Amino acid sequence: MSEALRHSESSPSGRPRLVGRHLALVFAATLASLTGFFLLMSVVPMYARDGGAGEVGAGLATGTLMLTTVLAELGLPRLIRRFGHRTVLAAGFLLLGLPSLALPASDGMPMIIAVSLVRGLGFAVAVVATGAMAAALVPPERRGEGLGLYGIMTGAPSVLALPLGVWLAEQVGYAPVFVAGAVLSLAALAALPGLPGRTGTGGTDEPAFGIGAGLRSAVLVFPAVAFAATSMASGVLITFLPAVTGLAAGALLVQAxxxxxxxxWAGRAGDRHGAGRLLLPAVAVAGVGIGLLVFVPAPAAVFPAMVLFGAGFGIAQNASLAMMYEKVPLSGYGTVSAIWNIGFDGGMGVGGAAFGVAADQAGYPVSFALTAVLIFLVLPLARRR
Structure with missing residues (x-):
């Protein structure tokens, strides 16, 4: 980031300001685009299931969405360096919003898969580019707190839009929800004219810290993989909770x-005590939460499971990302954002697709138990280094 941009993000007293004008615009674009995304996240698998595709089809709807998300994230650091954040974000918001308008035309799997593949490209841009910009625009000494605030901007859409999309689809049908999701994602374009074309994460005058170097670094990959295991369970919940309990809307609201x-909270605690202390217990708590779902559809199991899993998942998000940013120069922020989001989105996609196959063969309780076991298996990767 340039010194001029750093100065513009400081308060008159000299104390580092957490949120300046540019970061506020990043937050606005994040809120709008991800609200549109999460409004459809559980609805599209429901649409596939109601169209006759069954559990495997519902899992494929999530899996294909995350497939192109992960593939796009591999190339985004280079695209951001070449074209700048603003241009890449504009293309991403269009790819995220416009394809949803085609869904009312057909509930067949070819249409659902085609739309999901394109929307995955847009989603990759929305999370990687905004995440890298947010990390560059917060003061380093307040990075954990800034990432925690960014986490609210990315989490609030899931809190509100995930259960709202399920409820709206049941009340007014699928087509209005698809249109609303498209409009919200496209509304993020309004924030772009006020953003800088580049921050320090995209400048071509800095030495590149590419995705290849990042994927060879254990201090980046290990936290990302540990977090990816919890993200896998999140993809399971988003895709299949509406099928296993009538309390899905409320349960998703509690979890998110x-x-x-x-x-x-993890951002503030990590700034004071170190993010590395938080990751291992967070992953363990998430595993316990998902393990409780072997008792679904009992309400006494669903809501405690959502509280435990939500707490572990949220702390793991912040702790893993903060640990990774600590290990790279400013020019590597785009790479860190990409690798972390690959873990996030790849985990969700694998979780949704694999769980659909497992549930079809062994049933939901066994599949939830297997998911918990997989989370516990990655605990050694979550140790502080």
Whole structure:
């Protein structure tokens, strides 16, 4: 980031200001684009299931969405360096919003998969580019707190839009929800004219810290993989909770709300005591939470499970990301954002697709138990280094 931009993000007293004008615009674009995304996140698998595709089809709807998300994230650091954040974000918001308008035309799997593949490209841009900009625009000494606030901006859409999309689809049908999701994602374009074309994460005058170097670094990959295991469970919940309990809207609201608060709290705690102390217990708590779902559809199991999983998931989000940013120069922020989001989105995609196959063969309780076991298996990767 340039010195001029750093100065513009400082308060008159000299104390580092957490949120300046540019970061506020990043937050606005994040809120709008991800609200549109999460409004459809559980609805599209429901649409596939109601169209006759069954559990495997519902899992494929999430899996294909995350497939192109992960593939796009591999190339985004280079694209951001070449074209700048603003241009890349504009293309991403268009790819995220416009394809949703085609969904009312057909509930067949070819249409659902085609739309999901394109929307995955847009989603990759929305999370990687905004995440890298947010990390560059907060003062380093307040990075955890800033990432926690950014986590609220990314978590609030899931808190509100995930259960709202399920409820609206049941009340007014699928087509209005698809249109609303498209409009919200496209509204993020309004924030772009006020953003800088580049921050320090995209300047071509800096030495590149590319995705290849990042993927060879254990201090980046290990936290990302540990977090990816919890993200895998999140993809399972988003895709299949509406199928296993009539309390899905309320349960998703509790899970997303707990995760958002936990992510913010972890940012403040990590700045004071170190983010590395938080990751291992967070992953363990998430595993316990998902393990409780072997008792679904009992309400006494669903809501405690959502609280525990949400807390572990939210803390793991912030702790893993803060640990990774600590290990790279400013020019590597785009790479860190990409690798972390690959873990996030790849985990969600694998979780949704694999769980659909497992549930079809062994049933939901066994599949939830297997998911918990996989989370516990990655605990050694979550140790502080």
């Amino acid at each position: 709300g707990t995760a958002t608060f936990a992510r913010w």
